[in-house]
Amino acid sequence: MPRRSERTPAFRVLAGAVVPFITAVADVRLHHAERLPQTGAFVLAPNHFSEIDPLVIGTAVWKAGRAPRFLAKESLFRVPVLGRIMRATGQIPVDRGGIARGADPMAAARALVADELAVIIYPEGTLTRDPELWPMRGKTGAVRMALQAGVPVIPVAHWGAQELMPRYAKGIRPFPRKRIDVVFGEPVDLDAFRGGPLDQATLLRATETVMQAITRMLGELRGAEPPAERWDPAKRGQSETGRFDG
Known part of the structure; x- marks a missing residue:
């Protein structure tokens, strides 16, 4: 079981709103949820093709036993109420260049380990531009964080969210209730990239x-x-x- 402190009161309140909503509009089916570590830190790397993906993946991770934390735009933390919720649930602020201005990436990696966090980072960085919704070229943030922290990267793929909220849509299509499949993978073997300099070429190979x-x-x-x-x-x-x- 995850540490008791991971599911804080603020997290439980947030999950109490999000999980029933997603469950009402979609049948989220988890595959190989046993692959999600129940203790310790890791980076979860999903594909990304709908604006509703974070709610879907967050619900899947919560149902699998962990408290999901995301990298989120630093500007969102300045929005009244929303910013307070994000801070209370330990979401991680980033600007368009990476970890929020003034923050130390290595400090963020150390905090990931010390607090045993499950951190969700979309390696594509934004919604895929592929017309058929296949994963496009990845950015290096997810593997950089994992390699700096010395934690595993767990890949996850999901399909069906595009029926609930198509890419770039302004709203959801709740009827009829949609099916969304989420499959968790085994940790990606990144041993070949550990222990050496994390230059751009190395990070790009690990990301691929x-x-x-x-x-x-x-x-x-x-x-x-x-x-x-x-x-x-x-x-x-x-x-x-x-x-x-980045």
Whole structure:
């Protein structure tokens, strides 16, 4: 069981609102929830194609026994009420360049271990631009945090949220009730990247290893073959606004 302190009163209040809502509009089915560590720190790396993904993944992680924490835009912490809730539940502020200004990335990694947190970081940084909703090129934030902290990266793939809230939609489509499948993977083997300098080339190779694991699991969920080449917005002249993890 996770440490008692992980599910704080503030977290329980938030989960008491979010989990019943998601359960009312979607049948969230967990696959291999036993792969989610019940103690200790880790980085959870999901695919991302709908604005409602954080509520879906947060619900899945809560149902699997952990308290989910996200990297969230620093500006959201200045919103009345919302900011108070985010601080009370231990969400992690970031600006568009990474960890919030003035913060020490290594200090954040040490806190991840010391507090035994389950931290959700979307390696794509924003909604995928792939027209078929396959994971696009990843950013390095998730593996950088994991390698600095010496904790595992758990890949997770989900499918079905696009029926509840299509990409870029302004609202949800609650009827009929949707099915969303969430599958947790085994920790990604990043041993080859540990112990050396975390230069950009190393981080990019490690990130692609994580993206391959997520894509493979998503292909199994969809019963479809992923594209041979990963979508890269930079090569297609697309904006990548909204990224959190550089």
